[in-house]
Structure formats: C-alpha cells, structure tokens
Amino acid sequence: MDRLRTVASVFIVLVLLVGGLGLATAVxxxxxxxxxxxxxxxxxxxxxxxxxxxxxxxxxxxxxxxxxxxxxxxxxxxxxxxxxxxxxxxxxxxxxxxxxxxxxxxxxxxxxxxxxxxxxxxxxxxxxxxxxxxxxxxxxxxxGGVDADGIKDDVQVDAQAVDASSIEDDEEEPAAGVDLNVGDLGGALGGANIQQPDDGEEEEDSADRVGDRLLRIEVTNFGTATARSVVVEPAANESDLPRLPVADLEPGQQEIVYVDLARIEKASTVDVTARYTLGTERLTSATAYEYAPEQVPSAALQFTDLDLVTDGDVVKISGNVANVGTAGASGAVVAVEESEGVDPIYPQRSYFVGAVPESDFVGFDLTASVDANATDSVPITVTYLDDGVEQERTVELDYVPREQASGEDGRTLWPFALAGSAALLVFGGGALVWRQ
Structure with missing residues (x-):
C-alpha cells in the first residue's frame, strides 16, 4: 500500500513539472x-x-x-x-x-x-x-557628419571674481547677450533685471542693484563635438542665484556669463556647474570658487563701565561709549529711554557725546526718575552716524538700587579726600618743625 502511494506521488510531481516546463517554453x-x-x-x-x-x-x-x-x-x-x-x-x-x-x-x-x-x-x-x-x-x-565613435568630451568651466569696472566695452560678448555699451549689465549679472531709473524715480528695488564685484564664469569646449543646451548653475549656501543659459559651443569656442556677488551675503563656496548635451548624452562640468565678501569699514558703539546709583527716586547713570568698530562714529547721543516706571529728568535727560574715533571711548552722565515698584530695569540708548547712516543701540540696565554716599555726586570722591588729608599732614608737620 505504501509503495503504491509513493509511486502515485512521484507521478503527480512529474506531471506538474512537465506542465510547468510546457508553460515556460510556450511559443x-x-x-x-x-x-x-x-x-x-x-x-x-x-x-x-x-x-x-x-x-x-x-x-x-x-x-x-x-x-x-x-x-x-x-x-x-x-x-x-x-x-x-x-x-x-x-x-x-x-x-x-x-x-x-x-x-x-x-x-x-x-x-x-x-x-x-x-x-x-x-x-x-x-x-x-x-x-x-x-x-x-x-x-x-x-x-552633421559627427563620428559617433570619435566624440571627445572636454568641456571645462572656470570661475573668477572681477571688478565690475574692469569689464571693458570691447570685451568678448558674454553668452547671456549683454550689451556692455548701454551702461547696464542686466543680462550678464545672472539674469538680474537691471533698469536705469527714470528722472524722479524712487530708489530701485534691492534685487536690481549691481554690486562692485562679479563672478566671471567661462565655459570652454575643448572637445571634438558641439556642446548644446548649455546651462550654467551657480550655487552658494542659501543664496538666490539664477540659472544662466549659454549659447551652443562649437569645438574650440568659449562663452562667458556673470553673477552678481552682491547676492551672496557671507563668505562661502560658490559651486558652479555647467550642464550640456553632447550627442545624446546629458553631461556636466563643475568648478568651485571660494568667496569672501570685502569688509567695509564701519563704526560700532557699545556701552562700557556702566554705574547706577540712586538718591531717593533719582537715578544717576554714568559710563563710557566705546567704539569697537573699524571706522569713526559721529553725532553720538546717549539718552534714557522713557518707559513704564522710568522718566528722563533734568539735568541730564540726554548727553551729547559727539565723535568717537575708532578704538576710543567717551564718558557720559545721565539722570532719570525710577519707580522701583513699576520696573526692574532702566533702558538707555546711543544713536550715532556711521558713514552718514544713523545707527542705534539700546541696553537694559538692571535696576539694583545703590544709594549715593554722602558727598557723592555720581563719581567716587574718597581718593581726593585721602590726598587732601595727606597734604594737610605734610604741611602741618613742616610748620611744627619750623616753629621749634
């Protein structure tokens, strides 16, 4: 019985295998x-x-x-x-x-x-x-008579920063079709729409301004076939840089486009990629340029050596305004800001500091009335001109009442008292010796 079952099982497996092979080889x-x-x-x-x-x-x-x-x-x-x-x-x-x-x-x-x-x-x-x-x-x-087996891909891209003023009118015409004789570089500067304002026109939009430095991008075809559909794609951190179309490049031909570096706000690596079609293949060539924006000298005022003393509700504030920038500041004024519980009062509601040279400081004194139940800080502000542009800096002084000592007028007097006492002792001692 067992032998019969075994033969039947083998027969069924063979039938399934043959059927499967028949399906697999069906024509x-x-x-x-x-x-x-x-x-x-x-x-x-x-x-x-x-x-x-x-x-x-x-x-x-x-x-x-x-x-x-x-x-x-x-x-x-x-x-x-x-x-x-x-x-x-x-x-x-x-x-x-x-x-x-x-x-x-x-x-x-x-x-x-x-x-x-x-x-x-x-x-x-x-x-x-x-x-x-x-x-x-x-x-x-x-x-076009191109040898399919003889195509050599050698498209190279190079990038270098230049001054906008150095672009000559007779320079080779950039790929973006820029007319350098009309006074604007709109087509060359990354597609920026540079417009000349009409008489009386308001200040142009910041997106249309041209910086002094440009990134000059050269795309050269050293290969044996025409590079077509060429597009230059610059990228730097989160800067908004446009894609720049370039004319088809015959063997030995070079085209130039420009990017306005004013679009890049901080030092960064500018990655430049040229994408193009050679034959039927879409290829790329890339380079990188390390860009560091030029540092423009500027003034930067901040408060130092601040002191705050109280005489009842009257607060006297003294300190210095220091210039930690790289250029001089002018027209500096220090003032107590009016706020809840704080009122500027006579005689020093504000203090004209004037000019603060680079790496220098000037002292000031201010007075205010402070309600200790209404506030725990006293705001003071310095406004100044940096290359003709008004700047402002405000700090909040922690209001921790320290009563003025007898004879103290916002400045420390004990060194002078000590010097006076010493002088009296010297003169008194000398007189006593003379009399004897």
Whole structure:
C-alpha cells in the first residue's frame, strides 16, 4: 500500500513539472521580428530629410497572420515619425516600413523603433479574441557628419571674481547677450533685471542693484563635438542665484556669463556647474570658487563701565561709549529711554557725546526718575552716524538700587579726600618743625 502511494506521488510531481516546463517554453502564436534598419542618407545634415527603412517580418514559425497596426520612431523626448495600418503579414512574410523625419541638431541620436501588431486568437471558452504584440528595435542616426565613435568630451568651466569696472566695452560678448555699451549689465549679472531709473524715480528695488564685484564664469569646449543646451548653475549656501543659459559651443569656442556677488551675503563656496548635451548624452562640468565678501569699514558703539546709583527716586547713570568698530562714529547721543516706571529728568535727560574715533571711548552722565515698584530695569540708548547712516543701540540696565554716599555726586570722591588729608599732614608737620 505504501509503495503504491509513493509511486502515485512521484507521478503527480512529474506531471506538474512537465506542465510547468510546457508553460515556460510556450511559443506565442505570432512572432514579429525586425530584420534590419537602414538610414538614408547615412549621415544627414541638420534639417535634411532622413528616412529610416525598417524591415519587419512575421516568423515562419508563427501560428497566425499578424496585422501591423503602427510603427513609430522616437526617443525619450519626442516621436519623430509614425506609420499606421501598415500591412497584414502571413507567417514568413515581411514588409519594409519607411519612416521619414528631420533632425534640428547635429550629433548622435539614439532612437527606438516600436512595432505594434495584433492577431486573432481564442480564449479558454473558445471565444474569438484579439491579441496584441509589441517589439522594439534600436536605431542610431548620426547627424552633421559627427563620428559617433570619435566624440571627445572636454568641456571645462572656470570661475573668477572681477571688478565690475574692469569689464571693458570691447570685451568678448558674454553668452547671456549683454550689451556692455548701454551702461547696464542686466543680462550678464545672472539674469538680474537691471533698469536705469527714470528722472524722479524712487530708489530701485534691492534685487536690481549691481554690486562692485562679479563672478566671471567661462565655459570652454575643448572637445571634438558641439556642446548644446548649455546651462550654467551657480550655487552658494542659501543664496538666490539664477540659472544662466549659454549659447551652443562649437569645438574650440568659449562663452562667458556673470553673477552678481552682491547676492551672496557671507563668505562661502560658490559651486558652479555647467550642464550640456553632447550627442545624446546629458553631461556636466563643475568648478568651485571660494568667496569672501570685502569688509567695509564701519563704526560700532557699545556701552562700557556702566554705574547706577540712586538718591531717593533719582537715578544717576554714568559710563563710557566705546567704539569697537573699524571706522569713526559721529553725532553720538546717549539718552534714557522713557518707559513704564522710568522718566528722563533734568539735568541730564540726554548727553551729547559727539565723535568717537575708532578704538576710543567717551564718558557720559545721565539722570532719570525710577519707580522701583513699576520696573526692574532702566533702558538707555546711543544713536550715532556711521558713514552718514544713523545707527542705534539700546541696553537694559538692571535696576539694583545703590544709594549715593554722602558727598557723592555720581563719581567716587574718597581718593581726593585721602590726598587732601595727606597734604594737610605734610604741611602741618613742616610748620611744627619750623616753629621749634
């Protein structure tokens, strides 16, 4: 009994294996084949009519005739030619399908020919149905006499900062089509829309201002084929830098574009990438430029040696205004800011400091009335001119009452009292010796 079960199990496994092999090696009822593709002329010029003759056959081993519904010639971006309702092929028959088009750009065009066909079949219930079959075939078209095997890619990009004033009117015209004779560099400066203001026009938008420093970007083609669809893409931290289109570069040709470095606010690496098409491939070339904005001298005032003493509700504030910047400040004024519980009072509501040279300081005194129940700080502000531009700095002094000592007038007097006492002792002692 056990032996019989074993034989039956082996038989079932063999049946399943044979059935599976049968499914895996099943041959379709229709088998289309592309035998060849001929390009005429072999190396067409840009714009010249080009015909691809596609030879399509229905294999003699096919079980059914096939109707070729359509044939297309295309790449990843577009369809160049289409033929519809081509022919019906019995097993072993063939047909040549002409597909005509023209190419605007020179280079190596890698295309795909797609053949769509259909044939009659029956389903498992014996009903008549229509099945479809699709095959593809690669087609290479070389346009403009370019040797597909001899293309050498050697596009290089270089970037260097220059002064805007150094761009001569007779310099080679940059790729963005800039007319350097009209007084603006709009097209060259990263596509900035630089406009000359009309008489009486308000200050131009900050996005349209041109800085003194420009990034000069050169794109040079040292290769053997034309670089097309060239785009320069600069990037630096979070700076808003535009993409710059460049004209097609023939072998040995160079184009120049400019980026306004005023768009970059802090020191950073400017990565410059040139993207271009060579033949049918999209390629890149890149470089980097280390940019450090020039430091403009400026004044920077801050408070030092602040002291706060009280006499009842009256607060006397003394200290210095120090210039820690790299340029002198002028017109400096220190004042107590009026706030809740704080009122500036006579005699020193504000104090005119005047000019504060670089790396120097000037003292000041202020007076105010302070309600200790309403506030715990006293705000003071210094306003000044930095290269004609008004600047302001405010600090909050912690209000910790320290009563003024007898005879104290906002300044320390004990050194003077000690010196006076010493003088009296000297003169008194000298008089006593003289009398004796």
């Amino acid at each position: 379709p009822d229709a088998r289309l084949i592309v035998d060849d593709a001929t390009v005429t002329p072999e190396t067409p010029d840009p714009g010249e009519t080009t015909t691809v003759d596609l030879s399509v056959s229905n294999s003699a081993g096919s079980g059914e005739p096939v109707t070729i519904d359509s044939v297309t010639l295309s790449d990843e971006e577009r369809v160049y030619a289409t033929a519809e309702n081509v022919s019906a092929l019995s097993p072993g028959d063939s047909v040549t399908v002409p597909l005509s088009t023209a190419f605007d750009e020179a280079g190596v065009h890698e295309l795909t020919a797609t053949v769509n066909g259909s044939y009659a079949d029956t389903d498992d219930d014996g009903e008549q149905i229509t099945e479809t079959v699709t095959i593809t075939y690669p087609v290479t078209v070389v346009v």
